[in-house]
Amino acid sequence: MxxxxxxxxxxxxxxxxxxxxxxxxxxxxxxxxxxxxxxxxxxxxxxxxxxxxxxxxxxxxxxxxxxxxxxxxxxxxxxxxxxxxxxRAAGGNQQDELPLGREDGALIASFPATTPLSWIGHWTSERGLAGMEWAAGLPGVLGGAIVNNAGAHGGDVGSVLVDVELYDLRRRVLVRWTREQLAPHYRRTTLKALPQPRDYVVLQARLRLQADDPAKLRALAAANARWRREHQPTGPCAGSVFKNPPGTYAGYLIEQAGLKGFQVGRMRVSEQHANFFLNLGGATAEEALALLEEVRQRVAECFGIVLEPEIEVIGEPRG
Ligand SMILES: Cc1cc2nc3c(=O)[nH]c(=O)nc-3n(C[C@H](O)[C@H](O)[C@H](O)COP(=O)(O)OP(=O)(O)OC[C@H]3O[C@@H](n4cnc5c(N)ncnc54)[C@H](O)[C@@H]3O)c2cc1C
Structure with a gap:
């Protein structure tokens, strides 16, 4: 090294x-x-x-x-x-208690954008606040999860989001966007649709959570985190490379196209989960993009379905 x-x-x-x-x-x-x-x-x-x-x-x-x-x-x-x-927060979230409000019987919790998503999943579950237990074990922080409308196990951020506080870089003011303005759908929002570099920074978000049995929620969060450890490959990756097309799974299509273990340079389609691509060590973005394109093309040839990337590509190619 x-x-x-x-x-x-x-x-x-x-x-x-x-x-x-x-x-x-x-x-x-x-x-x-x-x-x-x-x-x-x-x-x-x-x-x-x-x-x-x-x-x-x-x-x-x-x-x-x-x-x-x-x-x-x-x-x-x-x-x-x-x-x-x-x-992003340096290390785990240090805050023990967060302000909780009440609205129409629900509990409203406010989290900084820097808070690790997995921490929110465990923290809310331990306190008997339902709605984020799906996030236990997910990488990333709340800001990125809001932009992407991240989700798993049938839940997503958009479903519990009340509003977000944003810094508007062009007008140099703080603004608040409601859930409706953010328009969360499967792995997309109005923020995500804007080209990079964007004019908005997510600072804080309010989530609407429901009171429930802490023991039950704690067990659910632990099971979700365990499921990831058991079913997802370890090693450098960015989770699912492609979005699931309507009615099917990208990983299933890639596997059926015979591409498990397929490799371009130092990038390989995971044997364990075909929608995860692994950096075997020292891979370049060029190799990752070449693998992505090859997989996309072969799946299109086999099934007539053009996969849409879930990962976001930013920056410039090597000059
Ligand atoms: C092993 C693994 C498993 C995964 N499983 C899942 C899964 O089950 N479900 C799922 O949805 N995702 C999954 N992902 C993808 C990823 O974890 C989520 O999309 C996550 O929410 C991204 O958060 P992040 O902080 O890493 O965002 P980043 O990747 O850093 O950024 C994502 C986007 O948000 C923007 N952004 C980040 N923070 C801010 C901010 N404060 N203000 C404005 N813009 C910002 C970035 O510019 C970028 O456009 C997985 C990833 C890995 C590595």
Missing amino acids: PARVERATIVTVEGRPLRVLEAEPLARYTTFRIGGPADFLVRASDRQTLELALAWGEREGLPVTVIGGGSNLLVCDGGVRGLVIVF
């Missing part, structure tokens, strides 16, 4: 210090372990650092891309121009 070298500069923004990394490989921030460099990168685990980073990006005239856990991203080998802000 080569030594990890960081080129860090401390800049002063509004009289406060901000640590900016230069030419930072994004492979360090994605679960695929793939991705070329961000021109500049700031790691922000709280709102204050995020605001400083946004102010610095604006001062320098840089396009700003915000990512969370990097668990749904394929970053191209040429990297991302401008400033990338990695907006």
Whole structure:
């Protein structure tokens, strides 16, 4: 493993210090372990650092891309121009208690966008708050899950979402979008439909949860997390590569096309779950994209179904 070298500069923004990394490989921030460099990168685990980073990006005239856990991203080998802000909690969520409100008999809990999704799944279940137990074991943080409308085991964020607080980068104001404005559907929202880099940063979200038996919910969350450990491959990947087409499963089609274990360079279709592609070590985005295209083409030839990627491709090819 080569030594990890960081080129860090401390800049002063509004009289406060901000640590900016230069030419930072994004492979360090994605679960695929793939991705070329961000021109500049700031790691922000709280709102204050995020605001400083946004102010610095604006001062320098840089396009700003915000990512969370990097668990749904394929970053191209040429990297991302401008400033990338990695907006995720450092380690687990430190907050023990969160403000809970009541509305029409439901409990409304507010979580920062940086909160790990799996933590929310376990935390709410332990407290007898139903609605997020499906999230136990899922990678990523709430901000990314809201943009994607992440979901599993029959649940998704959109089903429990009340509203989100966003920073509107163009107008430089805080705005609140209701669930209706976000329009969550299967792995898509109005935010996701906007081209990168987007004008909105998710800061906080309110979820509507129902009181239920903590023992039952705790057992459900634990079973969901265990199911992932038992049925999903370990190793660098980004979860499901393709969305499930109506009425069938992408993994089933890939398997039926005889593509389990199929490999391009250092990228392989998992033997355990055909919709997961694994980086065998040192794979490039070019190899990942070539595998994705080959699989898509072969499935189309076999079944006449054109698979749509679930993973998001960002950045530029190597120049
Ligand atoms: C092993 C594995 C299993 C998975 N299983 C599932 C599954 O069962 N169901 C499922 O839905 N997904 C699954 N995924 C995909 C992924 O975990 C989810 O989509 C997750 O919610 C993405 O969150 P993230 O923080 O990693 O987002 P990222 O990948 O970092 O970003 C996703 C998108 O959100 C944007 N974004 C992130 N944070 C913000 C913010 N604060 N403000 C504005 N934009 C933001 C990014 O720009 C990007 O467009 C899996 C992934 C892995 C690796």
